[in-house]
Amino acid sequence: MKLGSITETLRLAFRNGKVKAGTAVLFFLLLLAAAGPVLTPYQPLKYTGEPSLPPSPRHPLGTNMFGYDVFSQTVYGLRSSILVGFLGGAIATLIGVLIGFVAGYKGGLVDEGLMVLTNILLVIPTLALLIVIAAYLPYRGIVVESVIIGLTSWPWTARAVRAQTLALRQRDFVLVARMSGESPLAIILGEIAPNMLSYIFMVFILQFGGAILNAVGLDFIGLGPTRGVSLGIILQQAVLWNAIQLGLWWWAIPPGLVIALLLTSLYMVNTGLDEVFNPRLRGD
Amino acid sequence: MALLRLEDVTKVFRTGLFGGQEIRAVEDVTMEVKEGEIVSLVGESGSGKTTIARMILRFYRPTKGRIYYKGRDVWRLRGDEVKWYYSEVQGIFQDPYSSFNPIHRVERILYKTLHHFHPSLGGRGVEERIREAIERVGLHPGDVLGKYPHQLSGGQLQRLSIARALLVEPSLIIADEPVSMLDASTRIDVLNIFADLRDKEGLSVLMIGHDILLANYVSDRVVVLYKGNIVEEGPAKPVFVNPLHPYTGMLLESIPRLDKKWEKRLEEKAEEEEYTAYRLKGCRFAPRCPAARKICFEAKPPTLKLEERSVACWIYSDYGEKS
Amino acid sequence: MREEVLRVDGLKVWYSVGGSYVKAVDGVSFTVYRGEVFGIAGESGCGKSTLVSSLVLLKPPMRHMGGRALFHGKDLFSMSGEELRKIRYKGISIIPQFALDALSPTKRIRDIILDLAAVHEPNLTKREVLERAEERLRLVSLSPKVLDMYPVELSGGMRQRAVLVVSTLFNPELLIADEVTSALDVTTQRVVLELLLEFLKAGIIGSIVAVTHDIASLYQIADRMMIMYAGKVVEIGPAEELVKRPRHPYTQALISSIPSLGVTYKEKRLSGLKGSPPNLRDPPPGCRFAPRCPYAFERCGEEPPAVELGGGHVFYCWLGVR
Numbered sequence: 001m002k003l004g005s006i007t008e009t010l011r012l013a014f015r016n017g018k019v020k021a022g023t024a025v026l027f028f029l030l031l032l033a034a035a036g037p038v039l040t041p042y043q044p045l046k047y048t049g050e051p052s053l054p055p056s057p058r059h060p061l062g063t064n065m066f067g068y069d070v071f072s073q074t075v076y077g078l079r080s081s082i083l084v085g086f087l088g089g090a091i092a093t094l095i096g097v098l099i100g101f102v103a104g105y106k107g108g109l110v111d112e113g114l115m116v117l118t119n120i121l122l123v124i125p126t127l128a129l130l131i132v133i134a135a136y137l138p139y140r141g142i143v144v145e146s147v148i149i150g151l152t153s154w155p156w157t158a159r160a161v162r163a164q165t166l167a168l169r170q171r172d173f174v175l176v177a178r179m180s181g182e183s184p185l186a187i188i189l190g191e192i193a194p195n196m197l198s199y200i201f202m203v204f205i206l207q208f209g210g211a212i213l214n215a216v217g218l219d220f221i222g223l224g225p226t227r228g229v230s231l232g233i234i235l236q237q238a239v240l241w242n243a244i245q246l247g248l249w250w251w252a253i254p255p256g257l258v259i260a261l262l263l264t265s266l267y268m269v270n271t272g273l274d275e276v277f278n279p280r281l282r283g284d
Numbered sequence: 285m286a287l288l289r290l291e292d293v294t295k296v297f298r299t300g301l302f303g304g305q306e307i308r309a310v311e312d313v314t315m316e317v318k319e320g321e322i323v324s325l326v327g328e329s330g331s332g333k334t335t336i337a338r339m340i341l342r343f344y345r346p347t348k349g350r351i352y353y354k355g356r357d358v359w360r361l362r363g364d365e366v367k368w369y370y371s372e373v374q375g376i377f378q379d380p381y382s383s384f385n386p387i388h389r390v391e392r393i394l395y396k397t398l399h400h401f402h403p404s405l406g407g408r409g410v411e412e413r414i415r416e417a418i419e420r421v422g423l424h425p426g427d428v429l430g431k432y433p434h435q436l437s438g439g440q441l442q443r444l445s446i447a448r449a450l451l452v453e454p455s456l457i458i459a460d461e462p463v464s465m466l467d468a469s470t471r472i473d474v475l476n477i478f479a480d481l482r483d484k485e486g487l488s489v490l491m492i493g494h495d496i497l498l499a500n501y502v503s504d505r506v507v508v509l510y511k512g513n514i515v516e517e518g519p520a521k522p523v524f525v526n527p528l529h530p531y532t533g534m535l536l537e538s539i540p541r542l543d544k545k546w547e548k549r550l551e552e553k554a555e556e557e558e559y560t561a562y563r564l565k566g567c568r569f570a571p572r573c574p575a576a577r578k579i580c581f582e583a584k585p586p587t588l589k590l591e592e593r594s595v596a597c598w599i600y601s602d603y604g605e606k607s
Numbered sequence: 608m609r610e611e612v613l614r615v616d617g618l619k620v621w622y623s624v625g626g627s628y629v630k631a632v633d634g635v636s637f638t639v640y641r642g643e644v645f646g647i648a649g650e651s652g653c654g655k656s657t658l659v660s661s662l663v664l665l666k667p668p669m670r671h672m673g674g675r676a677l678f679h680g681k682d683l684f685s686m687s688g689e690e691l692r693k694i695r696y697k698g699i700s701i702i703p704q705f706a707l708d709a710l711s712p713t714k715r716i717r718d719i720i721l722d723l724a725a726v727h728e729p730n731l732t733k734r735e736v737l738e739r740a741e742e743r744l745r746l747v748s749l750s751p752k753v754l755d756m757y758p759v760e761l762s763g764g765m766r767q768r769a770v771l772v773v774s775t776l777f778n779p780e781l782l783i784a785d786e787v788t789s790a791l792d793v794t795t796q797r798v799v800l801e802l803l804l805e806f807l808k809a810g811i812i813g814s815i816v817a818v819t820h821d822i823a824s825l826y827q828i829a830d831r832m833m834i835m836y837a838g839k840v841v842e843i844g845p846a847e848e849l850v851k852r853p854r855h856p857y858t859q860a861l862i863s864s865i866p867s868l869g870v871t872y873k874e875k876r877l878s879g880l881k882g883s884p885p886n887l888r889d890p891p892p893g894c895r896f897a898p899r900c901p902y903a904f905e906r907c908g909e910e911p912p913a914v915e916l917g918g919g920h921v922f923y924c925w926l927g928v929r
Binding site for chain 3: 437440467469472473502545
């Protein structure tokens with residue numbers, strides 16, 4: 001894709017209020033995650049002093065029942081959540097797009113086979129599958145969790161991409177490419193995919209948010225990473241130890257807010273971009 | 285031997301919820317294109333003319349019947365044979381804007397075409413061939429090279445489409461309404477390109493269109509199609525001077541001409557529903573035909589052959605050889 | 608003396624796009640008389656559609672840059688929105704270019720008609736409106752059943768007839784038909800054009816302005832014709848005169864590029880126009896056709912004069928005064 005149209009698209013995108021606001025929040029959270037270790041002197045899983053301290057200048061978000069610094073935990077948790085979102089989202093998008101392209105372009109038996117696979121995965125409750133897989137693995141890190149999520153959440157992307165590919169493959173310029181001797185792979189990469197870049201980017205953002213949400217769910221029921229910290233694990237422990245009932249609101253509310261903020265910003269970027277790419281949705 | 289031959293080609297589309305409705309968009313079409321001739325396939329919307337073009341170009345598979353090119357079944361070609369086929373047969377579509385990928389510069393597909401069909405050409409040779417092809421269709425390379433489709437006019441793009449097809453050096457071009465989206469004043473020159481190539485290089489063209497005056501201008505033979513059935517065919521001149529089928533007659537009467545004004549009002553029954561004609565057992569034109577009899581609604585009309593011409597109509601059922 | 612219905616005088620309608628102007632209609636003058644079919648022909652981008660749609664509704668990015676359009680002596684461009692709304696359908700009615708899609712898809716034809724009547728003919732009862740509609744449908748050989756159908760249920764030709772009935776239901780003094788037949792098959796096209804004439808003869812429509820790129824179909828119905836090129840009028844005159852004795856090189860090229868029946872490549876090789884129309888952001892000075900004109904000479908860089916040939920036949924070209 002040519003540079004000129006990318007800058008033009010970006011210019012258009014950043015005229016959209018939702019994109020602007022969503023990106024600003026997202027950028028702030030990314031910055032926070034990146035600078036986290038510099039901002040706090042504490043390790044997230046180290047005893048730092050008295051347990052259950054309310055927020056104070058030394059512990060901006062207080063400490064939890066074990067004496068861990070909640071701010072450190074949140075910042076490190078945010079890092080792992082973003083990693084899960086990025087990795088899981090990328091894997092799911094990649095598989096989904098690949099299967100969608102091949103099924104949509106090739107048609108026939110290939111299409112039917114791939115769609116049977118897709119539909120089976122689609123009707124199995126993902127969370128149940130995740131629980132089974134996660135429970136079988138003795139050791140689970142953030143990366144393993146991301147891979148599991150990525151491998152199970154691509155089906156709807158595959159279906160959507162397939163539908164778009166089906167429509168594009170009948171377009172005249174694709175037929176012209178076929179008559180010009182282009183191979184199916186060259187047609188998918190050179191003619192079809194470039195026309196779907198914006199769509200694929202939006203799919204990735206949705207998958208990014210979806211992976212984060214899935215990870216939080218897994219963490220919350222105790223199937224998250226066996227080591228390390230994540231926003232979901234903080235919440236899980238806060239609930240496990242009745243943080244709210246005991247008045248330790250700083251243990252549960254700030255991590256929850258960060259999750260909400262992260263997902264909302266992604267959602268805003270997505271709907272904003274949708275308006276940019278589909279002018280019909282715009283209010284003007 | 286005919287270059288291209290269609291034998292009893294039928295295409296059925298399914299419409300409606302669960303594909304319950306069958307539309308026989310093309311029905312038992314048998315026709316030929318010979319070497320060095322321009323054949324026009326004339327018909328209105330819904331005649332199946334574009335479907336025929338796409339079946340010949342291997343984009344839609346016929347439900348029934350065979351398409352032969354140089355004696356080989358087009359739909360049984362495999363692997364390299366498909367490439368051979370496209371090195372012989374190329375297509376041009378109606379909408380020049382949709383024939384080019386909006387995100388690429390227009391010359392990209394020209395380079396790709398040369399690369400696949402004439403891989404032995406060196407860098408210089410490639411540049412030269414492309415300039416040559418562009419000039420051959422009446423464009424200046426400087427006006428179009430490096431441009432994106434939206435920066436060019438429909439006329440320029442359509443000429444580039446033709447240039448791309450010519451780069452292959454095909455023997456047969458399937459041109460689906462190649463001029464209908466161009467300005468009237470530029471149409472004739474596009475047709476001249478085809479006619480010049482026919483006369484100088486023996487190119488064959490199957491021209492698909494609805495404009496009888498233009499079809500008559502360039503074609504050697506015409507095939508008139510109505511709702512998927514061939515109603516009449518023959519050398520262009522006799523068919524248009526002395527049409528045999530009532531539908532061809534009605535078409536000729538309806539075309540607006542600059543040398544003649546319409547006289548009395550055209551009597552035509554408005555069609556109540558779009559697809560009823562496709563379900564008729566008899567002649568599909570019968571509901572609109574001023575000469576329709578009972579038999580026309582009940583059975584397919586026989587095809588009468590008369591030297592080089594043929595017509596499918598019950599009017600002529602009492603004459604000559606039937607097929 | 609014939610009664611003037613519409614008099615357009617030096618009209619300029621430009622598009623404001625990204626800081627510059629596209630001079631789509633750039634100083635156009637003509638008159639439409641009562642009872643006639645006035646045809647406007649030209650190719651893509653000549654400004655014909657901009658011209659007629661600006662008469663009905665001037666909407667951004669269109670801008671009125673000068674000139675007037677007098678409908679019964681009142682300038683359409685100085686009327687308020689309320690006044691314009693009042694003359695819609697009864698004074699000036701338009702069948703737009705994409706009329707097939709212009710009917711609201713979620714309403715039955717009956718409701719579309721009744722809604723319009725409530726605004727434009729509040730004095731008529733529902734019964735009277737529907738009776739009139741049925742009578743008009745019969746006139747275009749559609750059954751009254753059509754009233755209960757949705758637009759999507761009608762075939763192309765039927766829908767075009769329904770649009771004709773709807774847009775002329777309140778007997779407009781002037782009907783603007785913008786490319787009404789270009790999406791139709793030739794047989795249906797002829798039927799619809801002949802229905803337009805019939806409505807005119809029956810007095811349902813006062814006058815017609817027919818706009819098209821197809822000069823041959825226009826010739827079949829028009830009394831007088833105007834040829835436009837790149838935002839300007841190049842020739843105007845009685846249809847017969849203009850088609851048989853075109854004087855402007857563009858009109859000549861346009862007419863000679865349409866083969867007559869029987870003309871073939873083998874017997875007589877025709878040729879079309881070379882090149883493309885100018886960019887209207889920055890049109891050439893003087894005659895806009897000059898860059899493509901085989902007869903162009905130095906003077907063509909100046910604004911061409913109007914050459915009167917009598918009988919209302921006028922063309923704008925320096926060749927006429929040489």
